[in-house]
Amino acid sequence: MSTIILVVDDEPDLELLLVQKFRKQIREGTLRFLFARDGVEALAMLADNRDVDMVLSDINMPRMDGLSLLAKLQQRDQDLSTIIVSAYSDMANIRTAMNRGAYDFVTKPIDFADLEATIGKTIHHVETLREAQRRQSVAERARASLSRYFSPNLAERLANSADTIDLGGARREVASLFTDLTGFTTLVETIEPDVLKPLLNDYIVGMTDIVFAHDGTVAKIVGDALHVLFGAPADQPDHASRAVACCLELDVFASSFREQWRRKGVALGHTRIGAHAGTAFVGNFGGERFFDYSAYGDTINVAARLETANKTIGTQICVSGNLAARVQTFCGRPVGNLLLRGRTEPIRAFEPLKSERYASPDTQAYLQAFEELEAADPHAIASFAALVGRNSDDRLASFHLRRLLNGETSATITI
Template sequence: MSTCILVVDDEPDLELLLVQKFRKQIRGGTLRFLFARDGVEALAVLADHQDVDLVLSDINMPRMDGLSLLSKLQERRDELSTIVVSAYSDMANIRTAMNRGAYDFVTKPIDFYDLEATIAKTIHHVEALREAQRRQAEAEQARASLSRYFSPNLADRLASGIHAVNLGGTRREVASLFTDLTGFTTLVETIEPKLLGQLLNDYIAGMTDIVFAHDGTVAKIIGDALHVLFGAPSDQPDHATRAVACSLELDAFACSFREHWCGEGIALGHTRIGVHAGPAVVGNFGGGRFFDYSAYGDTINVAARLQAANKTFGTRVCVSASIATNAQHFCGRPVGDLLLRGRTVPIRAFEPLKADQCASAETRAYVEAFEKLEVGDCDAVASFAALVGRNAEDRLASFHLRRLLNGDIGTSITV
């Protein structure tokens, strides 16, 4: 690799001496010299030669001295390493030069062995600086690419180094969130590909922006469906709180998005969301040619099944008791004690609500009806019937009313 040095000095003999001293390096192509008589000429040379690596400059020169040249280089934000040359008696100016960004100095009369060592040290500094800049640029490029697919926290981790993408997993406490857009498969078959692409891109972009705003990690996107993690790859003690807040905002966005496209004549379905918290094995899994940042375990399976259970209850968002218990200031309606197939222990599920919804008379009436359902009070039928009578769109109340009318009792629900 060739290093280009700009020598700025008004002594005519210095050029000949430098060419003679470094003739082997010049012939070998490792060093190349450019020359200027003062700071004004040096700036002109720099403008014409963008490949200058370092500057060797005298201090006392006509028109523009070395100190003024250093100031100009600082103004231009040129990241050039500069070696200043001056006599021992001019130490005050040397100190000023160092304060203005000079990397090193040599004294006159020039000791060429000292000069050679100083140049070698400065070249090593320049190479180290460029390597650091190269690595930073690569990291920024990697992060920019990864950020198209992963949340910022995961992108930062993956871009930080090769060890971040090592295969293997760790067990950690997470909140797992699944979303699914109902009727999407049918939609694919009924609208033009271009329109489908616009719709899906806008939907995924809006959903992932919300996830990222809550510092969630999008572990997977399959078609319209998202799998989101809180508490991975970085610990988030408030992962349950984040998951609830995120699910409510995702629901609001999805409803608005659906309303917009329905207005355009596209029968877009509802988005269903399921959330559960607990231990999971999280990490990079795959082969030597690719990796898949994923999470595995019962916690993940339950979250996915809660998402699917919304279809049964008529809800859009369903979270487990592990989420409701650990989320700060959680409010919502109890759905029931779900007996998921393959499990022996029921899971209490809730429909999370915003604070104003929780405080409403309708929600209080629902909770009272559910409490009657829990204790086997026969008045539960009338209470749920009254709820449906006041609001026929209350699908969860309608679900419980149908159960009771069909002879079911209690809060245990097999799904």
């Protein structure tokens, strides 16, 4: 690659000397010189030649001297490295030049061996700057892409230090979380696009902001549905706690969002959330052309099934016992032992609750009723009936009451 040097000097002999001294580099194409007689001519040439890499300028020249040229160059967006040429006795002007951004200087009479070494050092400086700019540009593009999937802090780490986090396929311990807005497909067919667009945009932004606040990774967005990962691509020893906290905050946001749009005359469904913890195969499966960070395995499938299970059992959040067991301060109501279709072993499931609701009398009454259900105690019917009588909106208690009235006697639920 050729380095282009603009020489600014009113001495005509300098052009001949430089061409003679650097004839080998000029012939090989590694150096190319342009020549201007003063600062005014130099600025005009720079305007026509945006690919100039370096300026070699005298200080004393007619019309515009080298110091004035340096001041003009500081005002431009063109990033140039400048070498100043001056008499050794003119150190005051050399200091002024360095303060105005000159990279280096050589003294008159010019020692061409010293000039060659100075040009070589400046070329290395220019290449270093360009490499840094290239890396910054790559990092900014990567950050823009990664910020769609990862929290800002994690996107920054990935963009600037890609080697520190493995995006390739690997088995990891993760918490997987799925969300789905019920009735959204029907809603799309009944409302106008100018209403749907802000509704969906605000919903997705609000949901993903919460995910990112908990340092989660948005693995996929399909319409209104989100798939979120904790524990990948970066290690998170507390990934289970983050997932449960995120579930609860997403539920609060979704309920508030639903009420907000209800007041506008748009009937939104509930947001269902399911989560599970375990081993999954995660990585970027988009190849070189696309970035598609995703996860596969039974852990992911179970989380998706738990999200769907909410529709049957009447909850808005359903998490596995495996996830709950990894959270030291977990609070929640046991749902039962879910026997998912195609599986032989049931999965313990819970409805996570905030600590204040968990401590409420109604929750404590539910826990007592559930103990009776698991013990096949006939009194469970009366206990769940009392719960529903006090709060007809308790859909999980209503679900168990219906099961008991229909002759079910255990906490195992086929989904």
